[in-house]
Amino acid sequence: MKAILLVTLERLTTAFRERVTLFWFIIFPMFLLVMLTLIFGNIGKQGQMSFSVALANMETSSGGPADFSALVESIFQEVAKPTEEEEEPLFSLAQPAAGEDKDAFIAREKEAVRLGNLSALIVIGNGFNQDLMGNITGQDSATGSQSTITVYQNQGNTGSEMATSIIAQIISRIDREILAKTGRFDEQKAVPIETDWIGSAEGEVPYVDFLLPGIILMGFFLTGLFGVPESILFARDRQILRRYWVTPLTVPRYIAGFSLGHVALCIVQFFFLYLLGRFAFGASLRFDRIEPVAFLFLSSLTFLAFGFLIASIAKTANAGMAIANILNMPMMFLGGLFFPISGLPPVLKAIVFANPLTYLAEGLRVSLGVETGALSTLLTIVVPLFWIALCLLIASRRLKWDVGR
């Protein structure tokens, strides 16, 4: 037992004394947490999410009491007003100045959307009032088509897509209100929708609470994918391990000590990141329950197994690092560590669903109350366990613990 503990200590002390290891496994995840929180931290906080939006009302006929275009316009203007708490409004709204050519305004703002300087452009078409009235009364509309509001967005721009999504929700709500007011929609008969927030007293999940579990998993991931094969292959190729094998220390006892050292390293990583998230950015996550601790442990073991797998495939430490680099990017960025992974193309979704990080990230976030979770709890446990078994099976057959054997 003493030998196992000393091997554990050796793994831990050498990791912390080597500057490169220290940077990648401790400093880099902390740096990433700071940067991402500073850049994206405002998104998701109530009243502090703000998008720049332009609105052009092209309706030329005054609808009198039924001037729906003016109603829509006023609602967006209302949304763009600062709240009493002096928080930044959801939208900053740009509209054509008095006397300005509206077509020129639309052309200019379209270009701004294209360049990413504007989140979205809303255009209320001419004839909107009459079309809508026709729809409501069942008479022929002025244009013979559905009354439309066109929203121009920049596809692929996250801010633009989020703004468009919010605009669509607002318009949908306006539509529903108009139908309700004109008696075409019975609010009482509508399917009730209730919203129940989980994980934050304010009913919103701060970005740091979403991000922190992802960064912790990233730290574990890097330690397993890079640290484990690098340590094993370096020690094997330089015949450090051979010195051990001529003593009574056996390979299983060495693996036990090495694995304990890996888990201990993950624990240290966790505390550094947790304390940074909590005291620098006010993260409110509670890790003092069995479920998140179990998921952290499962994550640590999964990436340890991946490390053994890479060590068993690679012939040298350099080859091990190359393989780890190949796996690193697709696994890390298609595992939902930093951003939600909904809306990905089908090809990428295949990687997402094969990726154990997807399940570990969701399982950890659900256990912390950050997400409600699209996957079953069983799946978030079984898939990583499957990967652990597969990696260890391959490693047990292929991994050479001594040079030339």
Added chain:
Amino acid sequence: MMSANEGLVHVADLTKHYGEVHAVDGISFSVARASVFTLLGPNGAGKTTTLEILEGIRNPDSGKIEFFGHRISHVDRKEKARMGVLLQEGNFEPYLKVKEVLRLFASFFANPLPVEKILDMIALQEKQHAYVKTLSGGQKQRLALGAALINNPDLVFLDEPTTGLDPQARRNIWSIVTNLKTQDKGIILTTHYMEEAEALSDHVCIMDHGKIIAEGSPQELSAQLGQETIIEFTAGEATDDSISLLESGCKAARMDGDQVTVETEDLISTMEHLLAWAKKRDIELKNMVVRQPNLEDVFLSLTGRRIRD
């Protein structure tokens, strides 16, 4: 516990093949307590493979191995607990400190010696808090020796223990090895250095192509060459033809580059003949040395090659 005279290791008909290559080809030997047993031979002779089998790194293809009086099929934890191994090319974690390395190795054994005692033995007290990566070659080798001795072993394997070390560091290692012998330990040594083998060994096995081609004490082996004396000198002007003429006045003469080696059983007459030969051909005899035969000469006489060829 074994008696002091009991053999530590007996090996009989040991073989190890790698495909068509007979790395170890039916060798037999014994190692006693309080003795240095040396395997001598060129690269590829089978010394390291033999050691690796006895260290438990490789399994033999066939042969009989007895460790501490018990026959075994392969070397296991029980045998490893009583032996210490200094590998030819082993390393330590560069970011561990000297004392931490010894503490780590001590944890692998049930009854290790105190780390401080080993630090004294290998004279690394002042470096005990230094990282391995900051040590010199000689200090690293002493640390390796310390790690090999941490369990107070009965049997010590030293595979090329002084290769690459400066003369002072080499003498330090020799001193430790000599001291081990006085502690009743058996030592199995491999080396390239003739003077090392001659200075330390009680028994030498000369290996070539996986076989033992001669064995005995250094003195016994040298005596195989009879009452010979060796004369060595450099002579850039000499030719193969002129060397053949020189052979008529001695037992044998060889030329290797500009290095000439002459073997004789009658030093005075050979010297007279040599000087006349040089004067007649106007050959300058440089760096002349007259010495008794060593193990290199034994190997040369047995194989026609030098150990370091």
